[in-house]
Amino acid sequence: MRIQLQPRYSDYDSRGHVNNAVYLTYFEIGRVYAWLEAVGHSDPNFIIAEARITYRSPAMLGEPLVIEVTTSEIRSKAWVWSYRVLDERDDRVVAEGATTQVMYDYRERKSVPIPDDLRVALERI
Secondary structure, X not given: OEEEEOOOHHXXXXXXXXXXXXXXXXXXXXXXXXXXXXXXXXXXXXXXXXXXXXXXXXXXXXXXXXXXXXEEEEOOOEEEEEEEXXXXXXOEEEEEEEXXXXXXXXXXXXXXXXXXXXXXXXXXX
């Protein structure tokens, strides 16, 4: 899945680079689109257990960016989405990372198995 990003002026630091903390927001944007692709407009019933970012090259003011999201691993109660933020003009890798999502029952306050229909949908991302 590939999503165009619209960096905001506030995403940049004083040197015109996208601030390092903003990449987690970019991952969140990708995660929302991936969730909508997988299950549609239902409330996400997962929690983020881990987030990882590796910075490859600076994204500068005015550069058009895209984020790629793929499901890289599915476990019994969790899955991993991998992300790549790219300069849209030449596919230069700006940052890579991953988040681990855990299915969660908020009422019972515990992790639960991934439903079979969600597992199938995640495999398509």
